[in-house]
Amino acid sequence: MRVEGEWNRGHSGRRPIMDRLLEKVAVRVTGCWEWVATRSPEGYARIGLGRANVLYGHRVTFEHYVGTIPKGFHVDHLCRNRRCVNPLHLQAVTPGENLRRGWEHKNGGRQCARGHAFTPENAMQPPSKSRSCRTCHNLRRRARRLGVSVDELIEIDRERQANV
Ligand SMILES: [Zn+2]
Numbered sequence: 160m161r162v163e164g165e166w167n168r169g170h171s172g173r174r175p176i177m178d179r180l181l182e183k184v185a186v187r188v189t190g191c192w193e194w195v196a197t198r199s200p201e202g203y204a205r206i207g208l209g210r211a212n213v214l215y216g217h218r219v220t221f222e223h224y225v226g227t228i229p230k231g232f233h234v235d236h237l238c239r240n241r242r243c244v245n246p247l248h249l250q251a252v253t254p255g256e257n258l259r260r261g262w263e264h265k266n267g268g269r270q271c272a273r274g275h276a277f278t279p280e281n282a283m284q285p286p287s288k289s290r291s292c293r294t295c296h297n298l299r300r301r302a303r304r305l306g307v308s309v310d311e312l313i314e315i316d317r318e319r320q321a322n323v
Pocket residue numbers: 190191192238239240243244245248
């Protein structure tokens with residue numbers, strides 16, 4: 160039996176990839192071009208190009224409408240919707256910046272609860288949200304070693320700095 164569907168009209172790759180891609184997109188009120196076909200385990204749009212070549216949909220639209228993705232760069236979803244392939248919602252960023260923005264979104268701000276900025280240097284690897292601030296992580300480690308609370312340690316540091 161032959162399955163009906165656009166992908167059955169010919170071997171994939173014969174029709175322009177953008178034609179095939181845009182047919183699998185649903186435009187949402189948010190402006191997101193939401194991918195309605197196969198997705199990667201992380202939730203990103205996936206589109207086949209030929210037999211073994213599978214691409215991320217958002218990288219395809221970015222390169223088509225915006226331009227070449229610099230080597231080593233990630234394409235970040237400004238809308239935080241991983242299914243989205245709208246080039247206006249995408250931006251090429253360094254992996255560190257991409258990570259930082261993810262935390263910013265998760266934590267609802269540009270800094271941790273203690274006010275340390277989520278810079279690429281200060282933002283730690285997921286998955287643990289509570290450990291996402293490197294400064295706090297180091298504070299907790301030092302406090303544990305000294306047998307004091309983090310607040311006490313901050314107070315100690317402050318006094319020490321004032322006495323220099
Ligand atoms: Zn979007």
